Amino acid sequence: MQRLNGKETAKQIRTELKDKVNLRKQMGQKTPHLAAVLIGNDGGSLSYVTAKVKACEEIGFESTLIRYEDSISEDALLDKVHELNDDETIDGFIVQLPLPEHINEIKVTDTISPNKDVDGFHPMNLGNMMLNLPGFLPATPAGIIELIRRYNIETSGKHCVIIGRSNIVGTPLSMMLSRNSNPGNCTVTLAHSRTKNLKEICLQADILIAAIGKPNFVSADMVKENAVIIDVGTTRVDDASRERGWRLVGDVNFNEVSPKASFITPVPGGVGPMTIASLMMNTLKAMELNGK
Ligand code: GUN
16 A cells, blocks of 8 residues: 655645746746635634645745635625736635635636636636636646646546545546546546445445545445545544644545555545645646736
8 A cells, every 4th residue: 555645745846836936036037926815714714725825935926815704795705806806916816615605606706717716616717627628727636636647646447436526626526537638538437425336336446536525434345455545535523632622534434445545645644735736836827827
């Protein structure tokens, strides 16, 4: 069993990006600038956004964090999105999800300029992804693809089972892994809450990806010998033995499953850091695409 070390791989990517930014600085070119909008005080969202800002600092990107209370109106948020679209100093920005219930997530995502949509959530970017045209790829699926690429894991002709059909992970990942590219060319099964015989389907997977947010959902009896296991889950569970009172738990029962796996991502330190690294790659790309 080999661990897919997302933490180390993401660090390597940050170093590569830092070198590129330094080169740009030496040539008097613009530094990439990422803005992040965070609404409310959800602990998970706050730690993700904090990690994104920290990654910018490490690489030498500029970053701007914009915070609002949960009570912000949809109109006020949309005004801010328009302002960021028009702000020439900002190359890309994200609005951290989920949003409070009174705000329409689709409306907000659709208002972000596709050229600055470094999360790759805008319908234009999702459509381009489906057609294999240039655009921004959603950060988590792109991070998983990059991890697979850097570990030289063979995907062509493999059966990949993805559990979870979310708009930001499962559905886009099913397209990215099935298209004619490398990594890609998988035969993909997208399983979800209505799937029958889930265990039997998972047992057929050469590559099993869990993205449902249910701690330890994937047990050893669902996994084929030598399968590649990618765990996208990051649920906070209470843990009195930790000073902060919680720990992150993935969708895969790591201790049970890892002896059967050929490769497996840990939680934390697997997919999470790769998501942030992809966002950084998208931000540099946004600046270059916008001709700066
Ligand atoms: N919430 C969970 N993952 C993400 C992400 O990748 N981007 C944004 N904006 N919100 C998220």
